[in-house]
Amino acid sequence: MATQTPELFGSPHPSISVILPVLNEEAHLEDAVHSILSQDYQGKIEVILAVGPSHDRTLEIAQSISRRDTRVVLVDNPNGRTAAGLNLALNKSQSPVVVRVDGHAQIPNDYLRLIVEILNKTGAVNVGGVMAAVGTTPFERAVAGAMRSPLGVGASRFHTGGEAGVVDTVYLGAFRREALVAIGGFDERFTRAQDWELNFRLREKGGIVYFDPRLHVTYRPRSTVRALAKQYFEYGRWRRVVSRRHSGTINYRYLAPPFALVGFSLSVIAGFFLPILFIPAWIYLLFVLAASVRIASSIREYFLLLAVIPTMHFAWGAGFISSPKTLVPSSE
Structure with a gap:
């Protein structure tokens, strides 16, 4: 794997567009955006929220955040689907680095700085880290434990951790914008498994997808058996489509x-x-x-x-x- 120079993006601190498809994220959106705006990164950051037709106060909260901080931009995502929202936000973005974050996730304050460092060092087109499930209720904590164990979800590194290296797919992802644009962005026909499918196409074009355990993202698991069953049913359903x-x-x-x-x-x-x-x-x-x-x-x-x-x-x-x-x- 060839080592790239720190000037790969024309600057040691290229601008970064953080894109979030959000739908019914009233409980977590404020914390998710705060974790992005609080980064120790020295370059320019913009946050693009693709807001779907939510049944809670998500839009109101997003508008309030945008009014308070001009770095936060809103785009309308009429059908509410994740892939469509990601593409709308991608099209709105201008930065050479595009970072996906979910509305119920939180990133550590060195996340964006590490992303640029890893992209430069590895030459990867997409990098990602650990989906660190953390629950607040007893049920959520049980789900989080299962999601972080190979006994619950198998030996996928983005669930259980492990050594840095080239992988098939990663959680969320931080991309070279030119690589995303070159393959046409996310496939909007996929309700789930957009990341698996996208990463296949990136690798098919010769791109490197890279895992680094230092990229630790806090994930909030489902809070009921019914919601968990629906989530995993959809995971299996759409993973079959990819295969x-x-x-x-x-x-x-x-x-x-x-x-x-x-x-x-x-x-x-x-x-x-x-x-x-x-x-x-x-x-x-x-x-x-x-x-x-x-x-x-x-x-x-x-x-x-x-x-x-x-x-x-x-x-x-x-x-x-x-x-x-x-x-x-x-x-x-």
Whole structure:
């Protein structure tokens, strides 16, 4: 990997556009934007909020932030979809570095400075770090524990951490604007998995996607079983779409949840006719018991994890299995 010079962007401190698609983010938007505006970065920063048709005070809060600080610009995102909002914000941006942040995430104050340093050093077109899930309620803390453990989500570095290096995909992402524009931005047909799909196209064009654990982003997990199940069902559903459209993007980690769901279900059904066939189901339940012990930091979290871990696995698997081929029409 060739080392680039500090003047790769024509300046040691290039301007940065931080883009956020926001929808129903009343609870977290103020903190998310504050974490961006409080950066120790010496270059120019602009924050572009693509505001969708929210059912709470998101628009009012966004307008208030923009009035108080001219660095914050609003664009209207009529359909509220994430990919559409990202493209609208990208088109509005002027900076050579474009950083994606979500409306419920918070970045540390050295985040933007580290991004420029890593982009320069690695020559990558996209860099990202750890999706550091942090909960406030007991249920959210249980979900956060599962999301940060390979026993809950597999060995993806952006969930569990690890050494810096080249990867297939990263959380959120910080991009060279020219690379994003060259591939046409985000595919707006994707309701979920836009990052997976985008990073495939960046790599297909010869770009490097790079993970660095110093880029630590605070993520707020879902607060109910229903919301968690819906989230992971959509993850599985749209990950299947990516695997159909781009061969070679699937691996054992993505196949584990659907195999677990099918194996467990067949074992339970068959076990009523031949009890020995209950064994695969019992093996999975023992895995959940052991994983919950390993992840939990309290008795209460332990019992919550007994529901959280299967919800994540089985919802993802169900989404993957049931994903229709017509979900994203062919672009040809």
